[in-house]
Amino acid sequence: MKIPKPTVKRLGLYYRCLSRYKEEGVNFVSSQDIAERLNIKPSQVRKDLSYFGNFGKRGLGYSVNKLLGEIAFIIGVNKEWNVAIIGAGNLGSALANYPGLLKHKFNVVAIFDNDREKVGKKIGGITVTHISDLKEMVQEKNIEIAVIAVPESAAQYVAEQVEDSGVKGIVNFSPIKLRVNIPVEDVDITLSFETLAYTIIMGDNAFILEDDE
Numbered sequence: 001m002k003i004p005k006p007t008v009k010r011l012g013l014y015y016r017c018l019s020r021y022k023e024e025g026v027n028f029v030s031s032q033d034i035a036e037r038l039n040i041k042p043s044q045v046r047k048d049l050s051y052f053g054n055f056g057k058r059g060l061g062y063s064v065n066k067l068l069g070e071i072a073f074i075i076g077v078n079k080e081w082n083v084a085i086i087g088a089g090n091l092g093s094a095l096a097n098y099p100g101l102l103k104h105k106f107n108v109v110a111i112f113d114n115d116r117e118k119v120g121k122k123i124g125g126i127t128v129t130h131i132s133d134l135k136e137m138v139q140e141k142n143i144e145i146a147v148i149a150v151p152e153s154a155a156q157y158v159a160e161q162v163e164d165s166g167v168k169g170i171v172n173f174s175p176i177k178l179r180v181n182i183p184v185e186d187v188d189i190t191l192s193f194e195t196l197a198y199t200i201i202m203g204d205n206a207f208i209l210e211d212d213e
């Protein structure tokens with residue numbers, strides 16, 4: 001089944017929201033409930049969830065447990081992912097020390113750098129490995145996701161090494177578009193600032209579309 005990307009992005013939000021309902025002992029929720037908590041439109045919630053079949057019961061709403069199970073299956077949160085961070089600099093170190101990733105089952109198991117001064121040092125409890133050992137470690141530790149946190153000038157070369165190592169996907173923090181044949185998710189913080197700046201300047205006229213798909 002093909003799902004629009006913005007919907008996939010919201011599934012993680014729904015998952016967290018529903019987990020909280022479950023903790024609170026709530027068995028059924030309406031699209032209105034979910035929408036209010038997430039500050040989005042109920043019609044958007046209904047549209048997003050309709051991609052996965054008809055979970056809602058008229059009058060009762062959605063079964064929290066059933067929906068949680070379905071979304072968990074789709075976004076792969078039932079599985080733990082082993083992650084490598086490439087680049088033990090400002091960003092790489094911050095990510096390695098961020099406990100939120102493990103909480104969401106993204107387990108940072110290795111950090112790589114090409115700076116001999118950094119190799120062998122510990123960051124967030126993980127010893128930095130030289131990038132030349134990438135392929136070996138990827139196989140050994142079953143690493144499926146790599147985070148690229150190296151300078152722009154090194155990013156494409158590193159991405160090719162990552163692809164060659166057998167990693168299945170990349171979270172790219174560098175500001176360039178990587179040319180590789182595995183999935184890449186760009187995290188462009190500057191772009192978020194620019195979008196926000198535009199939204200502040202334009203106010204109510206910022207966007208034409210009500211829903212984004």
Ligand SMILES: NC(=O)c1ccc[n+]([C@@H]2O[C@H](COP(=O)([O-])OP(=O)(O)OC[C@H]3O[C@@H](n4cnc5c(N)ncnc54)[C@H](O)[C@@H]3O)[C@@H](O)[C@H]2O)c1
Nearest residue numbers: 087088089090091113114115131149150151152154173174
């Ligand atoms: N720091 C931020 O807040 C921030 C925010 C958004 C995006 N970024 C982007 O993230 C990337 C990293 O930023 P940073 O501030 O952490 O940089 P940094 O200079 O602190 O760290 C980069 C690290 O990558 C290593 N490195 C360089 N070439 C390498 C190679 N070929 N193989 C392995 N390691 C290599 C360096 O030795 C260094 O430890 C940059 O592309 C930057 O544009 C940073």
